[in-house]
Amino acid sequence: MSKVRLLVGTRKGAFVMTADGKRDKWEISGPHFAGWEIYHMKGSKVNPNRIYGSQTSGWFGQVMQRSDDGGKTWEAIGNKFAYEGEAGTHQWYDGTPHPWEFKRVWHLEPSLTEADTVLAGAEDAALFKSTDGGQNWVELSGLRKHGTGPKWQPGAGGMCLHTVILDPKDPERIYIAISAAGAFRTDDGGKTWKPINKGLHSQYIPDPNAEVGHCVHHIAMHESRPGVLFMQKHWDVMRSDDAGDNWTEVSGNLPTDFGFVIDVHAHEPETLYVVPIKSDSEHFPMEGALRVYRSKTGGNEWEALTKGLPQKDCYVNVLRDAMAVDRMDECGVYFGTTGGQVYVSSDGGDSWKTVAEHLPAVLSVEVQTLS
């Protein structure tokens, strides 16, 4: 019988949670790296026991971890992230030039074909690649140097490259997203990049339709249709059917279209999940009710999913990398909150249960479906 393994990064350590296919009873191990911020962990699809982790601290900087036994034991790997050549400047919050400075790794994306190859999305925004299991990292500097870099500006969470999506049908194509620069795509394995933000509209920047400068919070893709992308922007839920070349808004009847997470059902490419958040000033659900919204029509028409979720006095946030879906026959959906809860739905979102209730603030959730 298949089982699932959740990789939960929190502000104070990492947790590994396992359950059988019923996803009813969970074993929780952790905290690993207690006291450290674990921004993200993700397992290799080639070798699921190979897991990469980003461990950070305001005091001690960036540490990288790798497990080769499914998260039981870990080994510190290379943590040297050097920008290639002259680092240059981006815009600071006040619009003045500010030098690029490495701060941390937000997201790790293992290769779909090589267990030793992994990409790391960093703050200040850059994409790094390792081909030796994380011992050494080289910047794919074509992104940072493609021309608009000096116009990029940090979002409230810093100038982070937080989303990396690999095209399963075209190994040369990668999508990334940066707050607050926008989305970018390479079609040549990372040598050259282009902004893919046409159709995004952001009232909070000087030119609302600018080529770059949009605060993209997260992007999701279904692996069967790598040219179809769904985006949770700062405000607005967006959709592209041409690999990001053009975007249209699909917020539809959402009560608010601010939010961070977005994900796609494992077996239904038009079924989407978001967690609407009240506003960019009040980062909690509307009316103190935690509701996942699901669209079965690729956007525009949304339904609230509330069964098993707190419907009063709930004032948590769900951060951009804190939702995931498994690949069980009945798709499981997972998300974690800044209040330390991890929720699971083993029926595609119809009902929810708590996996853990009192963790530190959850920064990221990934799930592995294991045979």
Added chain:
Amino acid sequence: MVRVEIPYHLRTLAGVRGEITLDVAGVVSVKSVLDALEARYPMLEGTIRDHGTLQRRAFLRFFVCEEDWSHEPTDKPLPEVIAAGKEPLLIIGAIAGGCSPHGD
């Protein structure tokens, strides 16, 4: 033998308990001690000082015989009591800072 104390989180990262003792070749300075420390425990590279610039991380401090050496040149010879292992070099995390934003 030079004695070094490092913060709790770096001890857990390096897998050590209590003080660390190191053989330090040549002149005993903050730099040569850190070189020896990182050679013994490579996982500490980048956590006390920057990989490239070798600058001390902002929220760490070096204390020597109850004096703050954080802003002294790192190649300045340490006092004999440190070089002789009678007193430890203290690497201390500041009781401030460390908060990182996450857009929440």
